[in-house]
Amino acid sequence: MTLKKTFFSLTIATCLVSFSCKDKSNTTETTSENTTTELIISEDLKWSERMMLSEIERFPDPTLLDFREKPKWSYTPGLVLSACAKLYEQTENQTYYDYVYAYADAMIDSTGTIKTYKLSNQNLDMIKSGDVLLYLYPKTKEERFLTAMETLNSQMESQPKTSDGGYWHKKIYPYQMWLDGLYMAEPFHTEYARDYVEDEATKQKIYDDVVLQFDLIQKHSRDEKSGLLYHGWDESKEQRWANKDTGNSQHFWSRGMGWYGMAMVDVLDVLPENHPGRARIIEYLNQYAEAITKVQHDSGLWYQVLDQGDRKGNYLEATGTAMFTYTFAKGANKGYLPKSYLNVAKKGYKGLIDNLISVDEKGIVSLNKCCGVAGLGGNPYRDGSFDYYVNEIIRSNDPKGTGPFILASLELNQ
Template sequence: MKNTTKYIVLFTIALGLSVTSCKETKKENTEETATIEKLVPENLKWSERMMLSEIERFPEATKLDFRTTPGWSYTNGLVLSAAIKVYEQTNNQKYYDYIYAYADELIDSTGTIKTYSLESQNLDMIKSGDVLLYLYPKTKEERFLKAMETLDSQMESQPKTSDGGYWHKKRYPYQMWLDGLYMAEPFHIRYAQEYYKNEAEKEKIYNDVVHQFDLIQKHSRDEKSGLLYHGWDESKEQKWANKETGNSQHFWSRGMGWYGMAMVDVLDFLPENHPGRERIVTYLNQFAEAITKVQDESGLWWQVLDQGDREGNYLEATGTSMFTYAFAKGARKGYLDKKYLDVAKKAYDGLLENLVTIEENGIVNLNKCCGVAGLGGNPYRDGSYEYYIGELIRSNDPKGTGPFILASLELNR
């Protein structure tokens, strides 16, 4: 009887341990399941994975670019232009709602754009007009049309160099920057095409848009390398400007990235029979040839394009993403030889292998992004090599994630 009692006690203890063990195992499994719950599914294409990651990082589209307060800026327009293409491919309402919320919050009932200043004559502020070009035909909300009319009026009053090139901003007099062509010209030409009634007025805008590219080629292109300098100062008064040419000192990766994207996007709206079309295609081919020559063996491009072996230089994500998009789209549309599609694929593989990381929850990060770079201003940016490599480097800058999404869509990866 004593032995029986002992066995019963032992059995009870064993059963208790077994139950406890099962509970602990179940708890561990639950915890494990919780840690690998994916905010961004890994079975989606890279375009959607990055778009969802951006929405997780910036639930409010008005605060893209690490803003603490809502603002009308080119970075929002860049990422949302990519979001539009993702929405068109997936028909996922989440993306449309994200796009709409941006315009809804920043444009009031009268069509006034919050945080925007017409008096600043800042080309950067035109870019988000692309969002309105998309939303107005869908919503027919008069406030969106009014806001577009304001942006178009800025292009009409924008100060110009003596030969007709738009100043980058009113506070940067007599200066053309590569950035400006992407910020303003795709909106400028599309708005004229879709909303101008008079054919002669449309033609005037087409000519003016092409003229901006002609001037940048004339003033900013280095004949030897084929690369383009970041900025040109007609007055030659800026400390960063060469006293003979007016050019800044270096070939900045993202500066040329903006220019490449500007060409392939403007060609979407420049009529087939326009005489300037062939010139822009020629510029794009010259651009592609020069850029390919300075591509690193990894597929990526350097922050200062032609000085890859110089101390402090680094392989940079935003410019690389922009070149990838420009080459992939240019090849698809027939502007560039098909060999540039291979260049784009090599670059994209380089991004995935070297600069893209994925968190446990599926969030996708794009690393080694130059946070900002400009010329002049206060504190003064002198355009030196040390300046370009010394600016902030961060992950998930929208100037990289937006083009990465666009490149992903072009390559259907």
């Protein structure tokens, strides 16, 4: 371990202990054996900080978020670190800023090259961690971060598209749009255009292109009867998972729709008030919210396969629930949704706390029942069947759940 990394680890450790030492009465817990266990994360903190500090405890090196054995530029660090940055802005606790910075510092070399990233892969997932650079560059003015952002933006300019202008999810998934892709790419693309594209015509073209992605997902992936959206759409209709008439995958996957909801509320933060597509996205969000609320379980949680809660093998899943909770809380707070959706968000949040959150003897918080991964196609082939979705790995503390949980906690001031 380098001196720099050692110092960073010590900084985090010191901060964790300092939190737990604010009130001596809360620092220890007596067990049945009359031994004491020191709390390293205070129960006096809000859930947002308790979960973030738990993530830092689990992954002291932010490049290893998502249970990685070696660093990789990917979307999951961008998700958790965006939440971490918001925590820093609220608390001014240097630990959070240092954790965000450490990822970018490790993954962007002195020339602005993004380690492990290949533009030629044309993978929308790789855009998401660009949000970290959008956050850091104005604060640091490090040219390497700007260079890396320019690289990611160049991918958006060269990304292959369907015949009507929808971004392929990845080069290896030709003619396919996935709900995931809108969250991975569009918040970054919109904010980059606003802050770094000087030519007004080019900027407007990017805004139009961003809105088009939502228009096309609504056109191709939304089920008119339920209002829910299918996980993927294949324009070529060649994939085994694709309906031969519509090109849609078979099911409404919780996290897929979670990605889409977060994409809408985050893009609306940046898209100019006078852009004609803004009203359409707000309309889509309201349609979405109505459909999602109809399939919310009495516990407040949502099922892995949203509309088939009574089917054997289905389960109430954490990551989608956290994403819906964030989407509804933010949508209502920002006025994109009626205020009544705050109650839906609060119900979802209570469901998470009561059913899927656990705290160990050291105060470390876990989010349980997270779907570890799900996709379509690939090798081995993922057929998008009900059995596929419910049999993918289930684990605790997947960053695709902990990140949205922190974001939801911030929106609800919990």
